[in-house]
Amino acid sequence: xxxxxxxxxxxxxxxxxxxxxxxxxxxxxxxxxxxxxxxxxxxxxxxxxxxxxxxxxxxxxxxxxxxxxxxxxxxxxxxxxxxxxxxxxxxxxxxxxxxxxxxxxxxxxxxxxxxxxxxxxxxxxxxxxxxxxxxxxxxxxxxxxxxxxxxxxxxxxxxxxxxxxxxxxxxxxxxxxxxxxxxxxxxxxxxxxxxxxxxxxxxxxxxxxxxxxxxxxxxxxxxxxxxxxxxxxxxxxxxxxxxxxxxxxxxxxxxxxxxxxxxxxxxxxxxxxxxxxxxxxxxxxxxxxxxxxxxxxxxxxxxxxxxxxxxxxxxxxxxxxxxxxxxxxxxxxxxxxxxxxxxxxxxxxxxxxxxxxxxxxxxxxxxxxxxxxxxxxxxxxxxxxxxxxxxxxxxxxx
DNA sequence: TCTGGGGTCCTAGGACCC
DNA sequence: TCTGGGGTCCTAGGACCC
Numbered sequence: 182x183x184x185x186x187x188x189x190x191x192x193x194x195x196x197x198x199x200x201x202x203x204x205x206x207x208x209x210x211x212x213x214x215x216x217x218x219x220x221x222x223x224x225x226x227x228x229x230x231x232x233x234x235x236x237x238x239x240x241x242x243x244x245x246x247x248x249x250x251x252x253x254x255x256x257x258x259x260x261x262x263x264x265x266x267x268x269x270x271x272x273x274x275x276x277x278x279x280x281x282x283x284x285x286x287x288x289x290x291x292x293x294x295x296x297x298x299x300x301x302x303x304x305x306x307x308x309x310x311x312x313x314x315x316x317x318x319x320x321x322x323x324x325x326x327x328x329x330x331x332x333x334x335x336x337x338x339x340x341x342x343x344x345x346x347x348x349x350x351x352x353x354x355x356x357x358x359x360x361x362x363x364x365x366x367x368x369x370x371x372x373x374x375x376x377x378x379x380x381x382x383x384x385x386x387x388x389x390x391x392x393x394x395x396x397x398x399x400x401x402x403x404x405x406x407x408x409x410x411x412x413x414x415x416x417x418x419x420x421x422x423x424x425x426x427x428x429x430x431x432x433x434x435x436x437x438x439x440x441x442x443x444x445x446x447x448x449x450x451x452x453x454x455x456x457x458x459x460x461x462x463x464x465x466x467x468x469x470x471x472x473x474x475x476x477x478x479x480x481x482x483x484x485x486x487x488x489x490x491x492x493x494x495x496x497x498x499x500x501x502x503x504x505x506x507x508x509x510x511x512x513x514x515x516x517x518x519x520x521x522x523x524x525x526x527x528x529x530x531x532x533x534x535x536x537x538x539x540x541x542x543x544x545x546x547x548x549x550x551x552x553x554x555x556x557x558x559x560x561x562x563x564x565x566x567x568x569x570x571x572x573x574x575x576x577x578x579x
Numbered sequence: 580t581c582t583g584g585g586g587t588c589c590t591a592g593g594a595c596c597c
Numbered sequence: 598t599c600t601g602g603g604g605t606c607c608t609a610g611g612a613c614c615c
Contacts, residue, residue: 244580368613
């Protein structure tokens with residue numbers, strides 16, 4: 182008989198803030214808030230000391246400063262966080278041959294059939310937590326359950342330094358005890374819609390038909406919720422999905438009124454995007470832009486053509502057309518973004534006319550420039566237009 | 580309070596074809 | 598004369614997550 186499946190979901194507690202406290206002993210026991218730079222930044226992580234002041238992630242930095250004026254505000258240091266993340270992931274790999282990294286601070290471990298090696302479920306979870314703490318100085322919260330969906334919810338059930346085990350026989354009671362907001366995949370809007378239909382908790386939802394949920398939320402979300410409240414894995418985390426899109430966006434310190442400046446910024450974005458295109462060796466036939474106006478209204482435009490994007494100039498031309506189409510003259514712009522969708526791996530099929538038209542050559546030149554930049558560090562190889570842009574986008578000129 | 584940056588998936592409607 | 602049904606591809610926007 183094959184052993185029953187069980188999974189760990191492991192979540193690093195207040196990860197960025199914890200790394201800062203680890204690296205700077207003087208920050209320990211104090212409210213540490215890692216946030217975006219500039220006055221329009223938001224909190225990305227804060228220590229539990231800061232949470233006591235009501236600070237939480239995604240909160241505008243200005244608000245956090247009001248709530249916690251003596252907080253230690255730090256910019257994020259991603260390379261360092263990735264380093265620590267790697268250490269933790271290496272420990273995961275000692276416990277399971279099937280580790281699914283979900284982001285920099287969380288992963289699923291398929292622990293099925295590992296009792297002989299690590300002992301019963303609870304023992305192995307405690308062992309893992311202890312090893313992570315002694316090996317990296319970081320604390321984690323672990324959720325254990327028969328499927329990934331429940332394990333994911335369980336890891337958030339008791340934080341920090343938590344361990345929540347949901348046995349098969351307790352799944353129903355566990356799911357029904359959950360506040361709606363703790364159900365992964367149910368956000369504010371969905372909650373409001375459910376509540377206005379009289380469905381205010383998971384237990385009530387578990388007692389209505391799938392069709393009712395579908396009529397309220399649509400086909401896919403209705404089906405998802407019907408499964409979710411029963412603890413049936415909706416399959417969100419079944420496999421590592423292939424990358425489908427890449428994008429870059431920028432929120433400005435001050436809203437921008439000048440179309441030429443927007444075009445220059447779009448040029449920068451298209452440069453960064455094409456670097457990533459080369460780095461990840463992908464291309465796409467669909468490009469898109471995103472504009473967020475001063476009133477937070479957000480619009481987007483996309484265009485698909487037969488030929489995949491070839492080089493940065495090609496990309497910029499396509500993006501520029503979209504910007505011209507979508508831009509509303511006179512409206513202040515707070516964010517501009519650009520992306521590639523439906524990306525495909527590898528170089529696009531070699532067509533004869535590519536060579537003849539010089540398209541292929543252009544791309545090769547750019548790839549060489551990209552490799553040089555990578556070696557020498559960015560900003561070394563800079564196009565004339567970018568030099569202008571940097572002058573233009575200097576703060577306070579807007 | 581005044582709202583980042585990177586993603587994924589879904590929906591509704593339009594165009595086009597058979 | 599006015600109107601099918603299904604399928605595919607594309608677009609714009611919304612919801613959600615870390």
